[in-house]
Amino acid sequence: MSQTPQxxxxxxxxxxxxxxxxxxxxxxxxxxxxIPPIYIxxxxxxDEVGVMRAGYDYARAGHPTRSALETALAAVEGAxxxxxxxxxxxxxxxxLRAVLRPGDxxxxxxxxxxxxxxxxxxxxxxxxxxxTAVDTSDPQALAEAIQPGRTRxxxxxxxxxxxxxxxxxxxxxxxxxxxxxxxxxxxxxxxPALQRPLALGADVVVHSTTKYIGGHSDxxxxxxxxxxxxxxxxxxxxxxxxxxxxDAVKFQQFAVGGGQGPVDLYLTLRGLKTLExxxxxxxxxxxxxxxLLTSRLxxxxxxYPGLASHPGHEAxxxxxxxxxxxxxxxxxxxxxxxxxxxxxxxxxxxxxxxxVESLIEYPYAMTHASVVGSQLEVPExxxxxxxxxxxxxxxxxxxxxxxx
Ligand SMILES: Cc1ncc(COP(=O)(O)O)c(C=O)c1O
Numbered sequence: 001m002s003q004t005p006q007x008x009x010x011x012x013x014x015x016x017x018x019x020x021x022x023x024x025x026x027x028x029x030x031x032x033x034x035i036p037p038i039y040i041x042x043x044x045x046x047d048e049v050g051v052m053r054a055g056y057d058y059a060r061a062g063h064p065t066r067s068a069l070e071t072a073l074a075a076v077e078g079a080x081x082x083x084x085x086x087x088x089x090x091x092x093x094x095x096l097r098a099v100l101r102p103g104d105x106x107x108x109x110x111x112x113x114x115x116x117x118x119x120x121x122x123x124x125x126x127x128x129x130x131x132t133a134v135d136t137s138d139p140q141a142l143a144e145a146i147q148p149g150r151t152r153x154x155x156x157x158x159x160x161x162x163x164x165x166x167x168x169x170x171x172x173x174x175x176x177x178x179x180x181x182x183x184x185x186x187x188x189x190x191x192p193a194l195q196r197p198l199a200l201g202a203d204v205v206v207h208s209t210t211k212y213i214g215g216h217s218d219x220x221x222x223x224x225x226x227x228x229x230x231x232x233x234x235x236x237x238x239x240x241x242x243x244x245x246x247d248a249v250k251f252q253q254f255a256v257g258g259g260q261g262p263v264d265l266y267l268t269l270r271g272l273k274t275l276e277x278x279x280x281x282x283x284x285x286x287x288x289x290x291x292l293l294t295s296r297l298x299x300x301x302x303x304y305p306g307l308a309s310h311p312g313h314e315a316x317x318x319x320x321x322x323x324x325x326x327x328x329x330x331x332x333x334x335x336x337x338x339x340x341x342x343x344x345x346x347x348x349x350x351x352x353x354x355x356v357e358s359l360i361e362y363p364y365a366m367t368h369a370s371v372v373g374s375q376l377e378v379p380e381x382x383x384x385x386x387x388x389x390x391x392x393x394x395x396x397x398x399x400x401x402x403x404x
Pocket of ligand 1: 087088089090113115116157161186188189207208209210220221222352
């Protein structure tokens with residue numbers, strides 16, 4: 001397998017934006033190109049059998065464009081290492097396959113992203129993995145959902161998609177670790193610019209880099225990042241060549257081949273460079289939109305962790321440095337929700353989130369259609385906004401006309 005080059009920039013020593021812009025992204029030594037080249041080659045010259053120039057032999061195992069992004073992601077997340085995949089769900093899949101064996105159990109949020117639930121219930125279920133869905137913001141319910149000796153993972157998504165629920169990460173880490181389980185945090189909504197789960201006690205962070213990290217709605221990708229020495233335990237450790245969780249996931253990336261292609265890696269890396277400034281503007285715009293919705297619909301209808309009325313506001317204020325760009329609200333009826341999402345002009349009716357452009361969607365029949373009828377079903381009158389970084393007055397005017 002290829003070796004990942006060591007990061008040239010120190011992790012944790014430099015500011016967030018400096019790490020996002022420079023970690024793993026030294027000028028190309030042979031040409032001086034300031035931006036690391038996109039390495040398209042599927043295979044690499046060996047000067048002698050087994051002697052490679054930079055540790056790369058075959059691109060499924062690794063290549064320089066992937067190393068650059070993985071180094072940068074680890075640096076911004078405060079992680080020891082990170083591995084990238086062809087989608088957020090491919091990243092989750094590799095992590096779950098590395099950790100779980102038939103008979104194991106996982107605790108998941110009752111407000112998880114629908115695709116995560118579908119993966120765990122419909123793909124891993126038939127392979128003998130049991131799950132319990134629970135309100136992870138309630139530490140007692142979380143502790144009660146754990147099956148001692150069988151639960152390997154406590155999975156948390158905070159803020160959650162699409163209900164914007166907040167889970168106290170440090171508290172969830174204590175509950176998981178007391179039971180010998182790993183705490184995995186889906187950090188897609190907050191991004192490392194606003195929240196660092198590993199510093200709060202989580203073992204693993206997962207991302208759909210399709211969203212804010214890519215940031216321009218032009219690429220699909222995912223990543224998994226690890227705290228130092230995150231262990232592999234239970235049956236997976238006994239049937240694996242390694243006791244390191246990160247190595248077990250890297251092995252999945254190599255052995256299964258779910259990595260991103262070089263152009264997608266480059267686009268993701270390019271997006272990451274501006275993550276901090278984009279997130280600041282997403283937060284600013286979302287706060288204005290949340291206030292507007294509160295004045296029009298009442299505080300109880302608006303789901304945004306930045307609002308003092310949100311039940312997770314205090315926990316969010318403690319563990320996040322901004323409240324993010326996602327705002328959901330209850331329109332009062334399914335018909336009203338559908339009418340609103342079909343009436344905006346600037347907010348585009350589309351799935352996904354986290355791009356510079358504002359999107360609006362109807363989770364019940366779009367992103368979360370797969371959980372209708374399950375414990376994770378979302379309300380029929382819910383509308384979700386991904387507030388972009390356009391001029392705020394234009395976004396306000398658009399929503400006002402759609403609400404009228
Ligand atoms: C919170 C969250 N996690 C994971 C995913 C899955 O990511 P992808 O669509 O890149 O597979 C999504 C996608 O919407 C998401 O919102």
